[in-house]
Amino acid sequence: MAGFRDRGTYLDDLRIVPYPAVTLVVDFGDGLLVDDAAVREWRGSVVLGLGPGGVRVRGRAIDGLQIRLSPVVAHAVLRAAPEAGGAVVGLDDLWGRDARRTQERLRAAGTWEERFAIAEAALLRAHEAGRPVDPEVGHVWRRMVLSRGRVRVEPLAAEVGWSRKRLWSRFRSQIGLTPKRAAQLVRFDHAAHRLAAGHSAARVAAETGYADQSHLHRDVMGFAGVTPTAVAAAPWLAVDDVAWPAAPRRTSGT
Structure with a gap:
């Protein structure tokens, strides 16, 4: 997990280089905008799957938590493997009310360490409830x-x-x-x-x-x-x- 904050910069068309992990981006700022090669857009917290690039990020007053998960772990945590091809999925679409409750707690947290602890606890709960890979x-x-x-x-x-x-x-x-x-x-x-x-x-x-x-x-x-x-x-x-x-x-x- 890593925390990112940049209050004074506007990100314009930042291309994300693919990485061999499933990435969760929890947005606390004014609305991170993510789009993919299929010209679909997501605002706020998202999950980035494995695969080719084409994912870009835009936004102002960046404030968020980025979590990288081995795809072996992500399968249980997210209850399924994100679609092939580097798909972008809204976190709410995967976790529903759990995502909204966790994001509210993360936004209310006063320190990064508190945020890390909240996120880790949520991931552990999801992993224990999920189905592991073969x-x-x-x-x-x-x-x-x-x-x-x-x-x-x-x-x-x-x-x-x-x-x-x-x-x-x-x-x-x-x-x-x-x-x-x-x-x-x-x-x-x-x-x-x-x-x-x-x-x-x-x-x-x-x-x-x-x-x-x-x-x-x-x-x-x-x-x-x-x-x-x-x-x-x-x-x-x-x-x-x-x-x-x-x-x-x-x-x-x-």
């Missing part, structure tokens, strides 16, 4: 993350004792992407952060499992809708090391 699906996702997306699907199916077809079907229904696309997203995320750290596209391609620089370019365009050069300068990635350090697990920003 252990086999959880295992395959963890292997993808540990290998940074450099893994073939067929050996993973053999590891869990499933056919390729069964793994494809169960993984997609519970995670929101096919196994192949999910592995590509994990690899893309590693490459994107290497680009943002200042490494050249040629070096990143060679060290993250792409056939060549053109392959990296196509993958970045496919996920983010922009070139590797633009991804390297993306504001959304620039704050990652500050907002999401390896430890501690909670941070607040102003």
Whole structure:
């Protein structure tokens, strides 16, 4: 979880770089406006699924809580996997009255730590009441993350004792992407952060499992809708090391 507050800036068409996690954005400000590639708009608190980019953010007086959930955890917390393709869903549509009550408590909280505690308690309740993913699906996702997306699907199916077809079907229904696309997203995320750290596209391609620089370019365009050069300068990635350090697990920003 991370808290974001910027009272003096107007966000205009900020493109969100895809990330291998389901993201909850709880808005406390004057109305964050989110739109996607299908030209649909949401105001306020939303859930961003896995998948390609095309999601943009606009708004003034930003004040909100962003929560990243492993898709394995999100399946139970949100009671289903968000639709494939990076879908945006209103938080109220998934949690109903629970979402409204939780947001009211979060807005009334006096400190970030209090907000984090309220959000964590709500997530734990939802997780305990939800249905977990199949252990086999959880295992395959963890292997993808540990290998940074450099893994073939067929050996993973053999590891869990499933056919390729069964793994494809169960993984997609519970995670929101096919196994192949999910592995590509994990690899893309590693490459994107290497680009943002200042490494050249040629070096990143060679060290993250792409056939060549053109392959990296196509993958970045496919996920983010922009070139590797633009991804390297993306504001959304620039704050990652500050907002999401390896430890501690909670941070607040102003």
